[in-house]
Amino acid sequence: MRKLLRSVFxxxxxxxxxxxxxxxxxxxxVTEQYPAERPKVxxxxxxxxxxNNNPETGETLCIACNLCALACPETLIVVGSERNEKTRRKExxxxxxxxxxxxxxxxxxxxxxxxxxxxxxxxELASYTREGAIWDREMLEEGPxxxxxxx
Amino acid sequence: xxxxxxxxxxxxxxxxGPQHPSTHGVLRVIVKxxxxxxxxxxxxxxxxxxxxxxxxxxxxxxxxxxxxDRADYVASVSNGxxxxxxxxxLLSVEAPPRAQVIRIILTExxxxxxxxxxLGTHCLDIGAITPLFYTFREREYIxxxxxKYCGARLTTHAFRIGGLQYELYDGFxxxxxxxxxxxxxxxxxxxxxxxxxxxxxxxxxxxxVLTGEDCKAYGVTGPILRAAGxxxxxxxxxxxxxxxQFDFEIPTGQNGDTFDRYVVRMEEMRQxxxxxxxxxxxxxxxxxxxxxxxxxxxxxxxxxxxxxxxKGELGYFIVSDGSTQPYRVxxxxxxxxxxxALDKMARGSxxxxxxxxxxxxxxxLGEVDR
Numbered sequence: 404m405r406k407l408l409r410s411v412f413x414x415x416x417x418x419x420x421x422x423x424x425x426x427x428x429x430x431x432x433v434t435e436q437y438p439a440e441r442p443k444v445x446x447x448x449x450x451x452x453x454x455n456n457n458p459e460t461g462e463t464l465c466i467a468c469n470l471c472a473l474a475c476p477e478t479l480i481v482v483g484s485e486r487n488e489k490t491r492r493k494e495x496x497x498x499x500x501x502x503x504x505x506x507x508x509x510x511x512x513x514x515x516x517x518x519x520x521x522x523x524x525x526x527e528l529a530s531y532t533r534e535g536a537i538w539d540r541e542m543l544e545e546g547p548x549x550x551x552x553x554x
Numbered sequence: 555x556x557x558x559x560x561x562x563x564x565x566x567x568x569x570x571g572p573q574h575p576s577t578h579g580v581l582r583v584i585v586k587x588x589x590x591x592x593x594x595x596x597x598x599x600x601x602x603x604x605x606x607x608x609x610x611x612x613x614x615x616x617x618x619x620x621x622x623d624r625a626d627y628v629a630s631v632s633n634g635x636x637x638x639x640x641x642x643x644l645l646s647v648e649a650p651p652r653a654q655v656i657r658i659i660l661t662e663x664x665x666x667x668x669x670x671x672x673l674g675t676h677c678l679d680i681g682a683i684t685p686l687f688y689t690f691r692e693r694e695y696i697x698x699x700x701x702k703y704c705g706a707r708l709t710t711h712a713f714r715i716g717g718l719q720y721e722l723y724d725g726f727x728x729x730x731x732x733x734x735x736x737x738x739x740x741x742x743x744x745x746x747x748x749x750x751x752x753x754x755x756x757x758x759x760x761x762x763v764l765t766g767e768d769c770k771a772y773g774v775t776g777p778i779l780r781a782a783g784x785x786x787x788x789x790x791x792x793x794x795x796x797x798x799q800f801d802f803e804i805p806t807g808q809n810g811d812t813f814d815r816y817v818v819r820m821e822e823m824r825q826x827x828x829x830x831x832x833x834x835x836x837x838x839x840x841x842x843x844x845x846x847x848x849x850x851x852x853x854x855x856x857x858x859x860x861x862x863x864x865k866g867e868l869g870y871f872i873v874s875d876g877s878t879q880p881y882r883v884x885x886x887x888x889x890x891x892x893x894x895a896l897d898k899m900a901r902g903s904x905x906x907x908x909x910x911x912x913x914x915x916x917x918x919l920g921e922v923d924r
Binding site: 444509 | 701
């Protein structure tokens, strides 16, 4: 009898709907209005790669040791270097990083002995061409410049 | 002759998928139907095959670690744990106690997040839309913890061979504790929404029954096996990574139907939250990385390590030939083995139940196809 009354008056349905309506107030809204509202990504986020410069001199920190290229599972890093005849040191000439094949595992930044290569908090990596996903040294030092939309 | 068309025949062979929202990826099921009744099914897999096992033969041991995350991308941390434990067994090293406890916290959070995805999508399949939004809201907390801990949300690459790469961030313990406190009432809320729901229970009870003997015969593990009443959990049966120090229950069911699997998984989420709470109390100090050589060259030999992933027994079998690259890596994915039982479960049921049965196996096609 009780079971019949429960089904006649949709008690189970109303109980379920009560849970639904409990979550209606605006303070429960969790949707982010991207791109107007930009997500705050974590400090350790592994996003776009960056090649760091020394902030004082503006020279690259990279010592062209090639360890990142060896650590990369997809072998997508190519480091070009030249031996400086005066100082007898290797100097970085080119650095190519193919973001289209990158899986952002972070092994390259773990391998870097001087913290030159770093995965940053930039996450907007889209480009109009496939070639645009292959970043050269200049792009890696400057980082991507995504459009910031305002509404 | 011209009057008869294929519609006249009583038996009909249909393709379900590979592009079907309820097959949870790119699974193709060939279904033989007699009206609404399923006479037999056959799975066609391989649409997401990426050759993960072959890739391992051309990567060093450290390099392969991010790839295993891509097998079961819903529970990537568990995959990483299984692989790291297998290589550690080959090398005969053990992660330091601090690393082990942090590993347990992260894998148990991963179990919760995997079950939340299952709950949301499974309920969506059988007609309840609301739980999907609620479960993904809670999953977001876990994703945030992962993002702050290791920098990625889904394919985390959280563990390294011999321990951990990253130290805990400030506020990790508070956030995990806050999540557990928030999450346990939320599970009750899901139960309030679903367990008493007549439609949902009607769709789940006595659907896709698999007895304990059948489960053992098919090699089915995980919540499906436990729902059939077999108390088998690798965390208790052969503890790894220090699970023996924790106090938790193994929930079991009796009937082995879809509803029992639902109940078992709901209870598992609570138990996982309990393990996280216990582990947070006892994170020891110390190093997080064992002494592992920079170039990993395990001695010639082989190792098999299996762990209790959210979906069942996840095993890694690695053969080493003494070089820096594994000679062979074989992954024993729980979804792939559990999927075998689909035909047994679905035979004789209705087409609509087939969707519920695929959902209850909790397959991830990345893991089935590898």
